[in-house]
Amino acid sequence: MRVLISIIHSGQTEEKPKAEVTIKPAQHVFRGDTATLRCDINGEGVTKTLWHKEGLTSVFSELQEHTFSSVNESDAGKYTCYGSNGSDWSQISDAVTLTVSERPKPKVTIKPAQHVFRGDAVTLRCDINHEGVTSWSYSWYKEGSTSVFSDRQEHTFSPVKKSYAGKYSCKGSETEGSRWSQMSDAVTLRVSDPRAVLSVSPQKWLTEGDPVTLICEVYSFSTGWTFSWFTLTVSADNSHHYNLLSDSSRGAGGNYTVSSAALNHTGVYSCRAEREKPAYKTQYSNTQLLWVTGVSPPVSLIVGSSRTQHFTSVSLSLSCEDQSNSDRWRVRRYTDGGRLEDCSSLHRGSQTGSTCTISSTNTSDTGVYWCESESEAKYHSVNITVHLSGVILESPVHPVTEGDHLILHCLYQHTTSPNLRADFYKDGSLIQNQTTEMSITTVSKSHEGFYYCKHPERGESPKSWISVRVFHSESQICFLNILSSVLTVCPYLLVTVMLIFKCGRMRGKT
Incomplete structure (x- = not known):
């Protein structure tokens, strides 16, 4: 016991010991923890204890150790105590603060x-x-x-x-x-697993001589990939084959560029990526169809219904016709689902000669159809769409020649009178309203664009692109060639005449 002796006059007095508060396990605890307050005098136990909390006038405990089994925010505060080892009481302790906070969440x-x-x-x-x-x-x-x-x-x-x-x-x-x-x-x-994704820039539909780039990417934070490009073909037994392009670059850059597209670049393409560390080779990517159009294809794909939009559950016939009426052509397609298929391999399809027949159409039949020769040359693609319900636009399959008469209808599947009275639009602008057919007597290049119809109750049809082909006769072509030659020579003739005239005037003066 710590004793302080002081002399006051002739007598001696002893100062009372001071109580001390400790909090275990710590003064800062989390809500729900256990916290224990203990009161000691000079490091020794006491027989009697009185506990006070700041803000309260009454004693809340008389135990030397007071335990909060599940602390909450209301238990936080400043605590003091004083105790006794016998008849005499200690001084009151200094206040010790108990802090309670929410248990941290990692x-x-x-x-x-x-x-x-x-x-x-x-x-x-x-x-x-x-x-x-x-x-x-x-x-x-x-x-x-x-x-x-x-x-x-x-x-x-x-x-x-x-x-x-x-x-x-x-x-x-x-x-x-x-x-x-x-x-x-x-x-x-x-x-x-890493996945290669193939895209095309600037577009998939090309004319001979256009540039095009295939872009192969692996979407990840990892690097060190090299790329290869393939064409996808279908053999006679309907098995698929990935053929590595002979000039396929295997560098780190994921681009394969054709500076001038030719007809033989038409096809279905895929790519894959591989790396060394850690070693990995991706599966083949999604496929992309590239179509290169020539001036005069040797064969035409004829659609039996003479339209590109169709309803489900109807029969659809597509025929490849050339001038010799040969049967060396087969109908093949590339669907929106990314499948390259032969007509004869379809569950609802059959190929007879150069004619493909789909007995009952389904939305999965939406895709690009074309004629393909035995040497795998591809010609004359047609974009066919199949729709479950609503209305469709009856529009021509092939480009319309300038000067022709064009008629469009709006069709509805479930009615005895298929031609609906509807509004017709071109490139988003209303051009005819509430009519059973839209008629353009003389087609010009300005009529080229996206067309669709809209019925107030049945809904809106998908859009169809109508292309206009400008036709020149042999005499027109000859005249244009002569005119071009004359315009080319004219500047030289004009300069010659001016020089002759100037020389004549100078001789006259002399």
Whole structure:
């Protein structure tokens, strides 16, 4: 016992000892924790204790140790005590503050991304922001398991396997103490195989001589990919073959450029990517159809219904016709679903000679159809669309020649009178309203564009592109050639005449 002797006059007095408050495990605790207040005098126990809390006038406890089994915010505050070892009481202690805060919630981050490719490296990190705890120990859990698979703040998977995909969460416990955090929200790690994606720039429909670029990309943060390009063909037994382009660059750049497209560039293309570290080769990419149009194809694809838009559950006939009426042509198609198919391989299709018949159309029949020779030369594509319901536009399959008479109808599937009274639009502008047919007596190049019809109750048809072909007779072509030659020579003739005239005037003066 600490004794202070002071001399006052001739007598001696002893100062009372001062009580001391301690809080375990710490003065700063989390809501729900256990906190114990203890009152000591000179480091020794006391037989009697009186506890006070700032703001309260009454004694709330007479125990030397007072425990809050589940602390909440109302328990926070400043506490004092004084005690007795016998008949005499100590001085009141200094106030000690108990702070109660919400239990911290960790945050899980995944770098470089939550979606990674098999073979890459990925790091999980657990962060707990709280000033009251200087050091944390970590526990990592994967959804579906109660066992801890890592005790580090950062855990790295390298290389990543597909089995590592799933939801991950973490929590922390005080390294030198008894406090712990909440469980974090789960964060999902997705693991997939790298996928090559093929696109075309500037467009898929080309004229001879146009430039075009195939672009192969792997959407990921990883680098080091090299690329190859292929054409997709269908053999007589309807099996698919990927043929590596002979001039296919295998460099790091994912572009394959054709500076001047030719007819033999028409086809279905695909690409794939590969890398060395970690070693991986992607599957073949999506496919893209490139179509190069010539001036005068040797064969025409004739559609039996003479329109490009069709309803489901109807019969559709497509024929390849050339001047010799030969049967060496087959109808093939490339669907919106990315399938390259021969007519004879279709579940509802059959090929007789050069004619393909689809017994009952389905929306999956939407795509590009063309005629293909035995040497795999492709000619005269037609874009066919099949619609489940609503209205469709009856428009010509092939380009309209300048000067022709053009008639468009709006058709509805479920009616005895298929021609609807509807509004007709060109490039989004109303051109005729409430009529059963739209008629253009003499077609010109200015009539080229996207057309559709709209019925107030049945709805709006898909858009159809109507192309106008400008035709010149042999005499017109001859006249244009002569006129072009004359215009080319005219400047030289004019200069010659001016020189002769000038020379004549100079001789006259002389």
